[in-house]
Amino acid sequence: MFSKKRALAVAAVAAGAALVLAGCAGGSDETPDAAPTFDPDEKVTLDLAFWGNDVRAGLYNEAIAAFNEEYPNITVNSTFLTFPEFWEKRQTEAAGGNLPDVMQFDYSYLRQYSENGLLLDLDPYLGNIIETDPLPENILNIGVVDDTTYGITTSTNAWGLFTNPVLLEKAGVEEFEGGSWDDYTDWMGEVTDGSGGEFWGGGDYTGRIQNFELQLRSEGKNLFNEDGTPGFDEERLTEFWESGAPIREDGIGIPQQRVEEVAPKGAFDSALTASELTWDNFGAGYLAGLGADYTELGLIAPPVTKEGAKDLYLKPSMLHTISANTEHPEAAAALVNFLVNSPESGEIFGTNRGLPASETALAAAELDPLSQQVKDYEASIADRLGDAPPVPIVGYGTLEEKFRQLGTELNFGTVTVDDAVSQFFAEMDVVLNQ
Template identity: 75%
Template structure:
């Protein structure tokens, strides 16, 4: 049987400088197989709760039955504590062999040579036939594959069919951002102070990103340079002036009153632009009065553009310091690709990225809806953008905060642009 370690204490955060000093070579001698007679023990770390831990226990048991010479010791923590411990381990050069990984940390750990180069194992130990190219490219940093997506999500628009029926307005039929504003205004008018069409979509950096991508741009390039200037950002935020002023979108004060719920899962707004894996949370918060959701593509900026992309819900990586890279790659392949893994995890880690894992999953109605949605936007899916720059999370939060202040009217667009670029200068030059 496999052994389990249940770590529960938070670990102090290590400095970025310590991470850099801890880095070692991320390359590996290529090997197609490992010695099946060699007894190997691997450490596997993931974030989650007891439900996810039980699923990993089941997956590990299935893996060890197939590979009896490999023993897997697993440990899990909550998300913040998980990364605190990883930073401490990175500083000491003793990261776990295999790690569940978040996209926002990929560049930091990859550029500090803390993650194994997986390219020598792709197409060999790690099967790639079931992973589309746009999924494989998600885990590439500076031309090197250091992570494999376990699952994907895409930017979309959730709607509330029951709420729309109650106010007597049809589903958004698609179209431009101006068409979407008009539709929201229709819903808001019909809602008579009780229901609004949506929120100010200029408060989300992802909507800015897909407008940039529609015009051939991007937020940041592979070198970490911004792909937009002050005029681009000002023009984007100015698109929200009208819908904020005329009451098309729900007022910022009303949003504060229902926080931490959103206006969408409080049944105050009929639409929400967000990642498609948020659906189960919405259904849970809305309750039995709202038993279904609509899921449609976001408004179109430029017809025929590939502005959308698949983003990893999470990835699996291998430490560059592992003593057993072939065995670790075998475990990663099982967790990402095997039908057994798909059957066990279902959509707990998001919609399986691998076609073979997806085939093994028993999808509930919402998960099937998400799978159908991602298939429906295939023509709008482009290559994933470069892995986020170090510090992207703080910029995303600054963008959100400034969007809130624009909603309250406490800053002008010009002031917001100045503040964002000041913050960005700090992040990019730190």
């Protein structure tokens, strides 16, 4: 339940937004110079789509209920899928011109969808329906492609290494103290050996393109450059995938078959692995998936490729966008503003979507121990944080998924490293030249 002080702050923000919405006149076919408008008495239905799990779905349901307290005439129908399935469905909808009104959106697809005319230009709504004061300029700029705002950053996160203290105690192994990627592999092996066959130290980290990017950034390179060219060659990718051979072939990492058996959950939140390299906002979902016997996680910096390198960066963990074909852009903008900026959103979501990007939402977020841990973690890696990479190329999401699929095949042993490299470069050639 909201405190009285919080409720007053919420009411003040909502009242301000209502004045802006009610004080305009017109519709979605206004001239470009006219202020966007919304009739609060009009009954509107919006479709909202996001990726996540049952935990996140529950949080969105709470947020929608709070939104409806201020906008009772806007009905929000929400749906969610796992990350890969979410984008498969969006691609199908995009082809048919029927994307959801409001979408949780990944940075890797922003250029692709905006350049294809699938996303609404949000600039006319900034400063009125969508509040900008709580969002620092560098945060607002994250959603800009070719000088046009297409997405509003919900939250930020960073790449990190989660560990499971309960499993480490069972294995009789101390927390990973940091070091090189080889050091991390050796540590995973110690955990696997100490588990008595019950669980593994981790999985093959070479199946994630983000770990490859991390190594490239430590070498002063980008995964993809501003002009869309790759920052690596076949030899470098071969080296990366071959570095995972001991994890795959020596029994250090969890077998892929075991991963498939627990899907759609992952190995880490099924207590089958004691570590996982991923974005730091995944912690809440992991704890929920692990259950009541697990009350805390470790969160430390990823292995180091080169000491002193600025290999890490703050990423928009997600954005919110609006379909270019929405019939209710003003109502959709009001929903986006609420999900990003409202005190309720900060209080409800905490860091489930990453640390809130909006100062208003962050101030309202009552951080639980894990959320505070994420905030402290991002402060601890300040010396490793560099500039964010270029806005992902068109088709990046397709390449990220291809990388993941090839990583799965490498773990199954159904493809060689050389064949995987050839397949990835063939896919990349198609994507970069389409």
